[in-house]
Amino acid sequence: MxxxxxxxxxxxxxxxxxxxxxxxxxxxxxxxxxxxxxxxxxxxxxxxxxxxxxxxxxxxxxxxxxxxxxxxxxxxxxxxxxxxxxxxxxxxxxxxxxxxxxxxxxxxxxxxxxxxxxxxxxxxxxxxxxxxxxxxxxxxxxxxxxxxxxxxxxxxxxxxxxxxxxxxxxxxxxxxCAVMTGVGTVVNTCKVKLGETVAVVGLGGVGLSSILGAVASGASRVVAIDLAQDKLDLARELGATDTYLASDPDIVEQVRSSLKGGVDHAIEMAGSVKAFDLAYKITKRGGKTATAGLAAPGSQIVIPPVHLVGEERSIHGSYMGGCVPPRDIPRFMSLYLNGRLxxxxxxxxxxxxxxxxxxxxxxxxxxxxxxxxxx
Missing domain, CATH: 3.90.180.10 (Medium-chain alcohol dehydrogenases, catalytic domain)
Structure with missing residues (x-):
């Protein structure tokens, strides 16, 4: 045809x-x-x-x-x-x-x-x-x-x-894509528990979906970080409790101070090394840094191995939000229809x-x- x-x-x-x-x-x-x-x-x-x-x-x-x-x-x-x-x-x-x-x-x-x-x-x-x-x-x-x-x-x-x-x-x-990857990263990759804290770096469609997923999962603090103030405003409307401009030179200290050492889960959704580095630095001891952002293939990150051991830190990649599509898409749609997503x-x-x-x-x-x- x-x-x-x-x-x-x-x-x-x-x-x-x-x-x-x-x-x-x-x-x-x-x-x-x-x-x-x-x-x-x-x-x-x-x-x-x-x-x-x-x-x-x-x-x-x-x-x-x-x-x-x-x-x-x-x-x-x-x-x-x-x-x-x-x-x-x-x-x-x-x-x-x-x-x-x-x-x-x-x-x-x-x-x-x-x-x-x-x-x-x-x-x-x-x-x-x-x-x-x-x-x-x-x-x-x-x-x-x-x-x-x-x-x-x-x-x-x-x-x-x-x-x-x-x-x-x-x-x-x-x-x-946006919802499956963003919400899936929260619930499947990070397995966010009720009362835990979550930060999302990069507020495109996938990142804002992660904000929705963190709110729906019962996170006690949901931190939104982006370079654009209008996206931070939208994140606040969607349930984010804290918002920060990524360009703020003191952002790491501010987040770590406000969250008493950092967040339980920091999710990078911008597809950049700088965004991942920020997400890693605001993750607390024993916390998890996850990335679903697709940076350019030649990009490299540098992580001190002593952090992974001495602070029991973990890093997780998340592709497609760790979803099984026939299982997760209907689940997420049900949450949407119930007003929770x-x-x-x-x-x-x-x-x-x-x-x-x-x-x-x-x-x-x-x-x-x-x-x-x-x-």
Whole structure:
């Protein structure tokens, strides 16, 4: 079938994106779904820094590529072998397909699925296929097995979570990345307990989702840290008890003094070495520093080993929030519907596919939390 899609022809692309047009809106051919694949009509797709990092070259990927990995949609056509989904089913996509049978999946660590990571690295669907074809003969790669910046997408069944909840498709899209990663890091990776203290460094969509997760988990103090005052203000509205500008030269001393030695859990969500260093320094003795921010591949951190031993400190990476998508996305949606996880507050605005380059300028400039493309 013929569809419209936003194709990244090359990377890196310099700013401003509105002028340089890294994403070209093209009419491309989309194959029908193969075995264990599903044709999805995309309803809403969020713009994320993981997409931005491919455009600006921080995370090199194959090109041409159809970006977009955080989305909701409706089943248009189940492929051969797909018997548990039907036309009209409402779904959310996970940005990592989980095979269900590798050692990681069988161990309950779907976020470490070996075939899933291999497929994402190769820019293909889980079975190794590429389903887009451009008129000039190019065959765009898939982004994170989803490629949501398109009217339709063929997606592995193993990337799809059916949703029963009565929720808008725009809000539902946020659960595919921002909410799953942010809330999941709090509840799955850090396992925050009632009354513990949490700090989040970097308040994009994922970081603010962590704020929501910490509040929902019953943290006694929730510390929000960012370079932008408007994001600190929003964090306060979402339940943060303490806010600090990351540019404050005395921030480490202030946090450690206010929190009596630091926080139990410090979560870095900015994708930068400076942000991780700050998170580590405000973690108390015996505490946990977690990072779900994706810094540039060449970035390095320096940690004195004596801290890890003498202070029994721990460092944890968190990919996809440590989530099992079919388990956690419905759980998080239930919290949202019960008023305990106001995910809709993360939405900055919506817009058409034709305005996607300008929308990435807003994301790059920190002027939006989550902008969602609607179809």
């Amino acid at each position: 013929r569809i419209r899609a936003a194709v990244l022809r090359r990377s890196p692309i310099q700013r401003p994106f509105g002028a340089n047009k890294p994403l070209s809106i093209e009419t491309v051919e989309l194959d029908p779904p193969g075995p264990n694949e599903v044709l999805i009509k995309i309803a809403a797709a969020g713009l994320c820094h993981s997409d931005l990092s491919v455009i600006n070259g921080d995370r090199p990927r194959q090109t041409p590529m159809v970006l977009g990995h955080e989305c909701s949609g409706v089943v248009e056509e189940p492929g051969p072998g797909v018997t548990d989904l039907k036309r009209g089913d409402r779904v959310v996509m996970s940005f990592l397909p989980t095979c269900g049978h590798c050692l990681s999946c069988m161990d309950g660590r779907a976020q470490m699925c070996e075939p899933g990571h291999a497929a994402n690295g190769a820019g293909t669907l889980l079975g190794g296929e590429r389903r887009f074809h451009c008129d000039d003969g190019a065959e765009p790669y898939h982004h994170s097995g989803v490629s949501a910046f398109a009217e339709y997408a063929v997606i592995s069944r193993r990337s799809i979570v059916k949703i029963e909840e009565d929720i808008s498709m725009v809000d539902a899209a946020l659960f595919g 106001p995910v809709n507050r993360l939405l900055s605005g919506t817009g058409p596919l034709d305005g996607i380059n300008e929308a990435f300028d807003l994301l790059d400039q920190g002027k939006v939390v989550r902008h969602v493309i609607t179809f």
